[in-house]
Amino acid sequence: MADVATLSCARCSKPANLQCPKCVELKLPREDATFCTQDCFKASWSMHKSVHLKAKQSNGAGNPENEGWQYCMKKGQGRTPKLPYFD
Numbered sequence: 001m002a003d004v005a006t007l008s009c010a011r012c013s014k015p016a017n018l019q020c021p022k023c024v025e026l027k028l029p030r031e032d033a034t035f036c037t038q039d040c041f042k043a044s045w046s047m048h049k050s051v052h053l054k055a056k057q058s059n060g061a062g063n064p065e066n067e068g069w070q071y072c073m074k075k076g077q078g079r080t081p082k083l084p085y086f087d
Contacts, residue, residue, distance in 0.1 A: 009036035011044040020048065026055050 007030060009016045016034035018041060023033035032051065035041040041048075 007031065007034045009040050010034060010048070011040040012036060014040075022049075022052050026052060028052075028055055 007016045008014065010032050014036040016036050018035045018038065019030060020033040020035070020041065023030070028051065033048075035044070
């Protein structure tokens with residue numbers, strides 16, 4: 001894994017010292033989630049947030065079989081027509 005000192009900003013390639021907190025939460029690679037300033041992070045947000053959506057989809061989020069009891073907490077259109085399977 002890359003050393004913190006060698007990471008570069010995902011937007012402008014300057015040395016980076018900030019990391020996207022959502023990427024940390026989702027345990028995504030740091031290389032595409034580091035930024036030199038808050039301004040770079042904000043400027044790239046519209047494109048960067050798609051990384052979070054892709055990661056959630058690839059991990060099975062949004063799939064009732066993988067959500068278990070959390071499916072029951074959703075209301076209305078938040079629920080999918082297919083019920084989850086409980087062991």
